[in-house]
Amino acid sequence: MGKGRKALSDEQKRLRGTDQPCRLSGGASGQKSLSTVSTVSNNATLSSLPKSGLKGTAKKIYAIVGTELLNRGVLDTLGLDLVIAYCREMGLYNDMMRDIEKEGATISVETKSGSITQVNPKRKVAESALSAAKALASDFGLSPTSRARVLALVAGAMAKKDDFADFEDIEEQ
Numbered sequence: 001m002g003k004g005r006k007a008l009s010d011e012q013k014r015l016r017g018t019d020q021p022c023r024l025s026g027g028a029s030g031q032k033s034l035s036t037v038s039t040v041s042n043n044a045t046l047s048s049l050p051k052s053g054l055k056g057t058a059k060k061i062y063a064i065v066g067t068e069l070l071n072r073g074v075l076d077t078l079g080l081d082l083v084i085a086y087c088r089e090m091g092l093y094n095d096m097m098r099d100i101e102k103e104g105a106t107i108s109v110e111t112k113s114g115s116i117t118q119v120n121p122k123r124k125v126a127e128s129a130l131s132a133a134k135a136l137a138s139d140f141g142l143s144p145t146s147r148a149r150v151l152a153l154v155a156g157a158m159a160k161k162d163d164f165a166d167f168e169d170i171e172e173q
Contacts, residue, residue, distance in 0.1 A: 052084050058091025065090075065142070074140050082136055089133035096126035 013019040049066045052059070066083060069075035075083060099122050106117050138146040 052087070054084065054087055054091070056091060057094045058087045061090045061094075062087040069140055072141070079140070082139055086133055086136040086140070086142075089129045089136065093126050093129040093133060096122045096129065100126065 007025070008016075010019065010024050013024065049063070049070065052062050052066075054062050062084065065087060066075060069083060100120055103120060103122070105120055105123065107120050108115050108117055134143065137143050140146075
């Protein structure tokens with residue numbers, strides 16, 4: 001029999017919302033703390049970005065987009081996976097479009113009846129990567145239409161208005 005799942009750190013349990021006092025270890029279990037990402041200052045640099053595991057074009061996009069999102073205060077620990085997914089999709093799109101520019105928009109395919117010209121299949125891959133990246137970009141305010149919505153959410157989160165303050169002042173009649 002195996003040992004089961006790897007133990008989660010207390011910090012990971014708190015971030016997931018599954019922390020229960022009876023199940024907390026109370027000490028450091030050797031895993032690194034995840035709170036370092038959410039406490040990054042407003043003047044974030046490339047060195048303050050968490051590791052992504054990306055390579056090539058996606059890594060370059062992550063360096064630019066991640067730094068910008070950290071400076072805006074939009075990127076936190078929970079949104080990091082979506083940013084990495086966005087960077088992968090944009091990296092794939094850029095790589096496919098670079099290949100299409102080299103090979104051409106159409107390719108010649110040999111069939112039994114002769115040679116036919118068809119649209120380069122990399123174009124379909126590039127289009128699907130771009131549509132997935134657009135969907136992910138709207139979550140972080142990277143598209144012009146969603147930028148105002150996300151900036152309003154960030155500004156509202158920083159203000160931390162007390163929603164129940166209106167109920168505390170009850171006028172006596």
